[in-house]
Amino acid sequence: xxxxxxxxxxxxxxxxxxxxxxxxVDVTTGELLTERKKLATPEGGRPDDIAQTVLQxxxxxxxxxxxxxxxxxxxxxxxxxxxxxxxxxxKKWIGFEAEKLFEKELGRDITFVNDADxxxxxxxxxxxAKGRGGLIIVTTLGTGIGTALxxxxxxxxxAELGHLEIEGVDYETKAAYSAKEREDLSWKKWAARLxxxxxxxxxxxxxxxxxxxxxxxxxxxxxxxLLDLSTEIVPATxxxxxxxxxxxxxxxxxxxxxx
Ligand code: BGC
Numbered sequence: 001x002x003x004x005x006x007x008x009x010x011x012x013x014x015x016x017x018x019x020x021x022x023x024x025v026d027v028t029t030g031e032l033l034t035e036r037k038k039l040a041t042p043e044g045g046r047p048d049d050i051a052q053t054v055l056q057x058x059x060x061x062x063x064x065x066x067x068x069x070x071x072x073x074x075x076x077x078x079x080x081x082x083x084x085x086x087x088x089x090x091k092k093w094i095g096f097e098a099e100k101l102f103e104k105e106l107g108r109d110i111t112f113v114n115d116a117d118x119x120x121x122x123x124x125x126x127x128x129a130k131g132r133g134g135l136i137i138v139t140t141l142g143t144g145i146g147t148a149l150x151x152x153x154x155x156x157x158x159a160e161l162g163h164l165e166i167e168g169v170d171y172e173t174k175a176a177y178s179a180k181e182r183e184d185l186s187w188k189k190w191a192a193r194l195x196x197x198x199x200x201x202x203x204x205x206x207x208x209x210x211x212x213x214x215x216x217x218x219x220x221x222x223x224x225x226l227l228d229l230s231t232e233i234v235p236a237t238x239x240x241x242x243x244x245x246x247x248x249x250x251x252x253x254x255x256x257x258x259x
Pocket of ligand 1: 074075076077085087114115116117140144145146147160162172
């Protein structure tokens with residue numbers, strides 16, 4: 001790590017409902033400089049417990065250059081460091097000064113962002129849409145549906161399009177990967193729901209590209225070919241590292257503009 005100047009080195013932490021992952025990364029190349037470490041999300045997902053687990057994770061990464069930035073992503077709407085919602089974590093996060101809590105716990109400045117925004121930004125900076133312009137919608141299909149909107153390299157944060165209402169329901173409850181598992185849906189039946197979801201996004205936004213992320217994207221051959229869309233749709237390529245890389249990268253930037 002010594003050959004890297006501090007401003008190219010950052011820490012990325014990805015907090016989820018079941019696990020918290022992190023690594024030190026080189027933000028110019030998108031390369032992980034340490035092994036990716038993972039700890040279980042503490043039961044109940046309460047702020048203090050999660051903050052302590054993050055501290056433990058950061059400590060396990062080894063020596064971090066003093067000037068290195070730290071980016072943390074989390075499954076909630078995040079406005080100016082305050083979490084405005086809570087998906088699969090304690091409701092205590094709603095209206096909570098999250099960025100401040102982590103800054104206190106880690107003893108340094110951090111950048112706190114939505115998990116899908118981080119993963120989406122990571123894919124556009126280093127992964128499936130590297131170097132692409134236009135309007136890109138990144139969707140992460142997991143416990144919920146996370147979305148990121150990136151237009152010509154500018155991230156428009158907190159899109160929350162997983163909660164589009166279709167047929168009178170919050171469609172995340174029908175089309176997230178957790179719905180497939182919960183209802184034991186075949187790939188075909190699940191793809192029929194995804195078809196409705198992406199049709200709606202296509203109608204509302206006319207994007208240039210959809211990227212499909214989340215753990216299930218490794219099985220993309222099972223469902224992406226079943227979708228009939230005029231918009232190009234491709235699997236994410238960074239897999240489990242997307243949130244880490246995106247959060248790390250965003251922490252080194254003054255704006256959400258991709259240079
Ligand atoms: C939340 C989003 C989050 C997504 C993926 C949704 O339920 O509302 O904020 O990005 O899940 O974790």
